[in-house]
Amino acid sequence: MKSLKFILITLIVVAIAVFAGSPYYTAYQLKQAYDANDGTALASHINFDQLQPNIKNQLTSKFSNTLQQYPLVAQLGGDALNQAANEFISSAVSNAVTADNVTRLIDTQGQANQATKELAAAWAIASNKVNLRELVQDIIVQRGDIQAVIQNQMQQVIKQQSGELQQHVESGEDSSKPKLSYCGINCFTISGQVKGYPLTLEMTREGLIGWKVVNVVLP
Numbered sequence: 001m002k003s004l005k006f007i008l009i010t011l012i013v014v015a016i017a018v019f020a021g022s023p024y025y026t027a028y029q030l031k032q033a034y035d036a037n038d039g040t041a042l043a044s045h046i047n048f049d050q051l052q053p054n055i056k057n058q059l060t061s062k063f064s065n066t067l068q069q070y071p072l073v074a075q076l077g078g079d080a081l082n083q084a085a086n087e088f089i090s091s092a093v094s095n096a097v098t099a100d101n102v103t104r105l106i107d108t109q110g111q112a113n114q115a116t117k118e119l120a121a122a123w124a125i126a127s128n129k130v131n132l133r134e135l136v137q138d139i140i141v142q143r144g145d146i147q148a149v150i151q152n153q154m155q156q157v158i159k160q161q162s163g164e165l166q167q168h169v170e171s172g173e174d175s176s177k178p179k180l181s182y183c184g185i186n187c188f189t190i191s192g193q194v195k196g197y198p199l200t201l202e203m204t205r206e207g208l209i210g211w212k213v214v215n216v217v218l219p
Contacts, residue, residue, distance in 0.1 A: 022209035023188035027180055030190070030201075030213075039103030047204075047212040052097050054215040059089045062126035062218075069128070085125060092122040123218060 026045060033041035063085055095101070096119035105116060175192030183189050186205040193199070202215040 018209055023182070023203060023205075023211045024180060026203065026211040027178070027188075027190050031178075034106065037106055037109055039106030042106050043099040043102045045211070045213055046099070046102065047206075047214050048097060048099060050204075050212075050214040051216065052093055055097055055218070056090055056093045058218055059093065059122055059126040060086050062123075063089065066126060066128040088118075089122045089126060092118040095119075127219075 030042060030045055033039075033045075064082070067082065092115070096115040101113070101115050104113065105111070173196055174194055178190050178192030181189055181191075183202070188203045188205075188211060190201040190203070191199070198219050200217040201213050202217065203211045204214045206212050
């Protein structure tokens with residue numbers, strides 16, 4: 001009887017340990033895949049159906065906040081500017097935040113392709129890293145042709161961000177010990193630095209011990 005009770009208690013303790021420790025194991029698997037440049041393995045731990053809209057929401061919110069700081073730009077561009085920028089953000093995220101692109105990035109040790117460059121440009125535009133003086137001048141020169149203005153600015157930002165991305169890939173450091181923590185019973189975060197960029201991954205529980213990345217908190 002005592003043996004049965006001991007076995008039951010042991011099983012319960014083991015079950016709790018597996019349940020509580022499962023996100024740490026997933027974090028370990030992510031780190032192993034990243035270090036081994038195994039893009040397929042890393043992408044398998046990402047829920048892209050949730051990740052894409054979460055990143056789009058971050059960027060469109062950032063852009064909205066940025067635009068509020070420049071009433072003249074907002075007045076000249078109006079709703080057309082906001083719509084054009086948001087369409088570019090949505091397209092950039094849809095093309096870059098995919099299993100195929102993540103796999104290529106990890107397999108090539110972070111070498112940026114066109115989709116990734118456009119995503120970097122979308123982040124720069126949303127994060128107030130564009131030349132707003134030139135943006136206002138473009139709006140005036142193009143006589144309110146917002147699409148032409150956006151395309152011109154996109155090309156300039158993509159060119160600029162390409163250089164910065166390459167520099168980070170070549171010299172940016174990764175965290176040796178990322179910070180791991182629960183943010184709820186079904187929520188877990190991994191915070192650290194990737195190629196010099198501070199990033200936080202948010203994971204959610206799938207089933208009892210499965211975890212998937214559903215958001216990346218951008219700098």
